[in-house]
Amino acid sequence: MSEHATHQRIPRSVATGSFLEQDSRKTAMWAFIGSETLFFGSLLAAYLVYKPRNLALGGPHPHEVLDINFTAVLAAILLASSVTMVLSIAGIRANSQKRFLGWLLATALLGLCFIGGQVIEFATLFNETFQTVTITHPDGTIEKRGVLSHELEHDGLHAIEAAAPAGSQIEVDETKRPITLDTSLFGTTFFVLTGFHGTHVAIGVIWLLSVFVRGLRGGFSPINYVGVEIAGLYWHFVDLVWVVLFTVIYLI
């Protein structure tokens, strides 16, 4: 057999023999995203497992303390940032540095808006206090509820009395506890879960801005924009996580 048939020159630094013709860095990003899914999955599982336990221990109900309308706006902002990210990549593909950089900056700014919104949300929760109301049913079963202090002051116990079976004994714990990491299981699981999502958004903003800086120096072109794409992949993933978190924590 001739030399040519038995030997082959190996093409260097070219992905070959693979059904995936995409750039290695993108494949790596997908693998990382796969891992991140389980990361948020584990945190979310802990939140869900502790949700009934939190209520049983007299912690506040998420729907009563969370401002769903406000967070819906935040969710819309984050979803919009996914659209601007797509427009940014379309820009570089069309060889328009202006559109690419403009939309990229818009994405980063929307991300910053989201983080700002989350800071406001956390601060509002820190400033709220809740109290545990213990309802002893006539049959002896004990039910606990975490109620916001200002609602108790405003409405008194009317709503609770109306909902409880006749003849129930209602007791209000006078300790007012703020909604923080270490005052209820809701706070524990909620702040760790959404806090880690917020951290991911923050890292994403830094990443987008560094891509922006490199873009300003002409670092990307229609044939070389993988760096933008992988940042975009990460950004879309972080948005998608929020869609899930928003649904599970705020809506369900």
Added chain:
Amino acid sequence: MATTAVVLPKPATPTTAGWRTWLTTVDHKLIGIQYLVTSIIFFIVGGLEALLIRAQLGAPNNTLVSADLYNQLFTMHGTTMVFLAIMPLNTGLANYIVPLMIGAEDMAFPRLNAFGYWLFLFGGLFLYLSFFLGVAPNGGWFAYAPLNTCADRTLTECVSAGLGRGMDYWGLGLLILGISSLAGAINFIVTIVKMRAPGMTFNRMPLFVWATLVTSFLLLFALPAITVAIIMLMFDRIAGTHFFSSWGLNPQLYGDPLLWQHLFWFFGHPEVYIMILPPFGIISEILPTYSRKPIFGYAFIAYSSVAIGFLGFTVWAHHMFAVGMGPLANAAFATTTMLIGVPTGVKIFNWIATIWRGSVRFTTAMLFAILFIAMFIIGGISGVMLGSPPYDLQLTDTYFVVAHFHYVLFGGAMLGIFAAFYHWFPKMTGRIMSERLGKWHFWITAIGFNLTFLPMHLLGVLGMPRRIYTFDSEMGWNTWNLVQTIGSFLIALGVLIFAWNLLVSLRRGERADANPWDGGTLEWATASPPPPYNFLKHPVIKSRYPVWDMGSKVETTPDDPAEVERALAHLPAPTIYPLILAAGLTVMMIGIIYRGPWLAVTALGLIVSIAGMYGWIRQISILPEEEEEEEEELEEVTH
């Protein structure tokens, strides 16, 4: 056909050998050796801890070590062997061998690869720092709550009293090692999926490559669970949350210790396969080589690894039969546990069928591979026994369990890794390990291992609990414990001979040519040791054993110097930044443990990390343009 020799490159002269190379290298082969040397050292340290444990248990009512030191010893022994010995030994072997097996010039991300190694080294040193400060972790390698927190005090009291720092070291150390493993897993996945030589389809990949691929996916999906668990643990220990504790001053915060167990074992059971699948792959390479037969049932072995990978995520709660999950959950997890025995059993039959009627050469590597099969069968069967809840309820937390996992992890993983050393040492060093010393190592290990661990089954059935630092002479456990202690020192002698063999053979071992064992996979088609660029040319891949297709004849002739120069110039440049980033991250962790003014250390670590990251990014930002120019040139040449 048989007369055709493969033209091979001569090993290029090492450019700037010396300590600087070892700090900055991004060559997968050098990083592989760094992994192997470091983890062998950790293996020996973990072994010394085991010897202390056995010395303590050699006689009843012994007072060689205190109860607390004993707790530290078994915690560090387990943690070391799992995270600092077996896992990185597998990673080191895969690092060296996988790119060669698939005909790649390096890993997909050479700098990330270096980063993974440095994190592993610093993570290991970080864990051992606790030993020198006298606060080694003492809650066992799976660190159940309440042992991972401070049982009878509030957390704030506990931390301010300086107690329980050990588990901080444990948690943060594992976090560092987790990042290292994640980086490695992503790197292996991309490398294997995307960088195989033309012609090497998935179904022609060597089985060690298959095993590494599945292991990487297991790491990818299992690591987040322990990462989350450790993060929650750190919140419990630092921020006063109660994720895992249902005691203390704040009843309205009470979490559940079982959450830790679920999260830990959701990682911990796949972890078992992360440790054993690569040795499965090693065995699947060694048996065909020394039986001069292709592997029997290639597809079954490859796809049973995938099946084990999937099922591995469904069995975790069989570690928790005794915690009261209820009969339904116990039955469900018992079923999946029995099920996962099937693909494992399939492999055993395939291996035996591979040896059957082969022309077997009983080299040391082959002997270890055969012993692996025998010992792993014992470990597998005791595993199926423990997978049955009624049986498990009798034997949980006894020495039967200790016997089981040592048969799987020493009798399985470590014997496979020993076999790999004898098999691939010539490829890595150009010299063959002494077969004479190897046989001594083999027989002493075989006897010592069974003396140590076989009686543990019996002691477990007799009711000896694990993790007790001493026992009374009236318990009837004296004889077997003494036998085990003697056995453990035999194992140590075996390891000593192995280490001596490594050192002696490195200097004076018989010279090896490119293919000393007549292997069939691609790593044998390049020089021993391979040049930095691995291959310029290699055989066309038309089957699973491309070198056997060539009649196994492999000759080393010099390449065209111009091409060699070109290949060398194409390799990624050495860099110090992965080391700096890894060091920065580790330093950050130290500050987190001591908090207060020590947070300045964390800030320092953060600055170092940012500097490392910045340098790293700057370096890769410059490279692509150069690379493009080169590729354009290449295209011009080829067209």
